[in-house]
Amino acid sequence: MNQSTLTLVLYFVVFFGIMYFLLIRPQQKQAKKRQALISSLRTRDQVITTGGIYGKITKVKEDSVIVQVAEKVEIEFAKSAIASVENRDIELEKKEK
Structure with missing residues (x-):
C-alpha cells in the first residue's frame, strides 16, 4: 500500500x-x-401519549396500557404510544435502586 x-x-x-x-x-x-x-410504566402514572392525550394509567397489560382520560372514559394505548410520564423521573428511580 x-x-x-x-x-x-x-x-x-x-x-x-x-x-x-x-x-x-x-x-x-x-x-x-x-x-x-x-x-417501567405502572398504574396511577400520569402520562402523555404521542397524540398529546393526557391521562392516568389504570391498568398495565403486556403490550398495552389502559389510560383514564376523563371520569368514566378509558382508552387502551400501545405502550409505545406513551411519550412521557409526568409524575416521576425514571432516571432518578434507577439511581435509587
Whole structure:
C-alpha cells in the first residue's frame, strides 16, 4: 500500500468514528431511555401519549396500557404510544435502586 491509500483508509476510519459518536451512540442511548420508560410504566402514572392525550394509567397489560382520560372514559394505548410520564423521573428511580 502506498501513502495515498493509507491516508484514504485513515480518513474513512476517522469519519466512521465521528459518525459513531455523533449519530449512532446518542441514538442507542435514547433507545435505552425509551425502553426504560416503557418497561417501567405502572398504574396511577400520569402520562402523555404521542397524540398529546393526557391521562392516568389504570391498568398495565403486556403490550398495552389502559389510560383514564376523563371520569368514566378509558382508552387502551400501545405502550409505545406513551411519550412521557409526568409524575416521576425514571432516571432518578434507577439511581435509587
